[in-house]
Amino acid sequence: MKQPVDRPAAPRNPADPSDETLLDRLKEGAGWAAEVLVRRHQDKAYAIALTMTDGDREEARDMTQEAFLKAFRKIESFQGNAAFYTWFYRILVNTCLDGRRRRIRRERRFLPWRWGRSDAEESASSAEEPPDTGVDSDPLAMLSGKQLVAEVKQAVGSLPEKQQTAFQLKVLHGMTIREIAAVMGAAEGTVKSHLFRATRRLRETLTDWVETEEEDT
Amino acid sequence: MKACAEYQEIIWMDLYEELKPDLRSRLRRHLAACPACRLERSRMGRVLDAAREGAPEAELASPAAEAMTRSITQALRENGNRHGWRQRLGIGSKMPFPALAATGLALLLLVWGGMRFDFGGSPVSTDIRLSRTEQTLLQEDYEVIRHLDLLEEMDTMEKLVQVVDKREYDYLEETEDPHRRGAAREYRMKRIEV
Numbered sequence: 001m002k003q004p005v006d007r008p009a010a011p012r013n014p015a016d017p018s019d020e021t022l023l024d025r026l027k028e029g030a031g032w033a034a035e036v037l038v039r040r041h042q043d044k045a046y047a048i049a050l051t052m053t054d055g056d057r058e059e060a061r062d063m064t065q066e067a068f069l070k071a072f073r074k075i076e077s078f079q080g081n082a083a084f085y086t087w088f089y090r091i092l093v094n095t096c097l098d099g100r101r102r103r104i105r106r107e108r109r110f111l112p113w114r115w116g117r118s119d120a121e122e123s124a125s126s127a128e129e130p131p132d133t134g135v136d137s138d139p140l141a142m143l144s145g146k147q148l149v150a151e152v153k154q155a156v157g158s159l160p161e162k163q164q165t166a167f168q169l170k171v172l173h174g175m176t177i178r179e180i181a182a183v184m185g186a187a188e189g190t191v192k193s194h195l196f197r198a199t200r201r202l203r204e205t206l207t208d209w210v211e212t213e214e215e216d217t
Numbered sequence: 218m219k220a221c222a223e224y225q226e227i228i229w230m231d232l233y234e235e236l237k238p239d240l241r242s243r244l245r246r247h248l249a250a251c252p253a254c255r256l257e258r259s260r261m262g263r264v265l266d267a268a269r270e271g272a273p274e275a276e277l278a279s280p281a282a283e284a285m286t287r288s289i290t291q292a293l294r295e296n297g298n299r300h301g302w303r304q305r306l307g308i309g310s311k312m313p314f315p316a317l318a319a320t321g322l323a324l325l326l327l328v329w330g331g332m333r334f335d336f337g338g339s340p341v342s343t344d345i346r347l348s349r350t351e352q353t354l355l356q357e358d359y360e361v362i363r364h365l366d367l368l369e370e371m372d373t374m375e376k377l378v379q380v381v382d383k384r385e386y387d388y389l390e391e392t393e394d395p396h397r398r399g400a401a402r403e404y405r406m407k408r409i410e411v
Contacts, residue, residue: 034293038286047275055273061285068289073296145270152264153271170233171265172272177235199229199261206264 019084026075034072041085042068044173045092051168052096054157063099067092086182093165093183100161148206155205156198163198166191220257221247228258232265 017025017036025033042064049060049067071078071088078087156164165184169175177195181188220228227244230236236244248255277285347355361368382405389401 031290031293035286035290038289039282042282042285043275043277046277050273050275057273061277061281065285065289069292072289072293145267148263148267149271152267156268156271167268171268177233195233196226196229202264202268203261 020080023075023078023080023084026072034068037084038068041088044085045089048089048092048169048173049096051172052093052100052165059099059103063096064092066099067095070095082182086179089183090185093169097161097165151206152202155202158205159198159201162186163194163201166194167198167202170195220254221251224251224254225257228254229261232258232261 017033019037019040022033022037026037045064045067046060049063050057053059053063067088071091078084156167159167162184166180169180169183170177175183177188177191181191184191186194224244224247227236227240231241231244248258386401386405389397392398
């Protein structure tokens, strides 16, 4: 994903009914309204689910579907204080986090050898060698875009759950801090704190890489 | 070369496009004069770009999107049908647990009430509710039943004795000896009294 996806707060066409109108119809029992809402929000929802499931497309589809069903089944509890998509993304994020926790528990139970390894072993085996800064080496070649992308991806994956969620919603999905706070059910200050910690941690993890680049340039 | 500590978070907020206009202009002025902060901004910008590049392509293919929509609407329809028959039966689907709890409680009360109160003609009774006299009578009845055979034998013996006695008394009463006749009559009277 190169660019953040546009926020689906408003209908694409002015003639289209708004989310609020569709929700009213849905509460009255109009099934077609649910279909329109799914079509309107599924792309963005799937994109969020995909980043939260580490790129597992099948699981992302399942999570998206589960979140839609959960949302529609408890549509009566939606008060309309926030936009529908904020409320729905909150359900989606929680569904994805629950799914991730279930997956981790399952892997711990059935693949204990994978979890028996220490963090140090894990990071040593999965991280690539740090760039060779010797005279004969070529730092620019070593710091190819692909390598940096892989390093950043791994660093993001190792962030604590809330920091990772806040970072992904901000950087990959272009949400504002206010929207993230609504989606995560946290105060804006808390979200800001998660974001800063995540950024600082990434910055520290990738210090060697970015400073080698700096020296070379 | 280190970026100025007080500008680090401001640089991040700028990259996240969350900076207020006045702070942004202040940062621009600072960046123009501080190469270390310019470098820091450039580095972090590169890291964030790398994070975006590393994210999976999130395009939901048309058939997959269609399948998802169908699946969701079908599940909702099935859910709606279940909801429908519940309503027809008068069972609210919104709060099934209180209804179940109430039913369970009612059953419990009914069972408890049945055990606690004797509903008029119920033959059920317990030892706890018997008086001491009734218990004594029951114990005596039990003793009679237990020794019924013996009692029957005794009764037979009694009858046999009566038959033999009657013959004997009849014989004695018919004798010429008044002394014997008187003794037999007296003995018969005592037997009758007994």
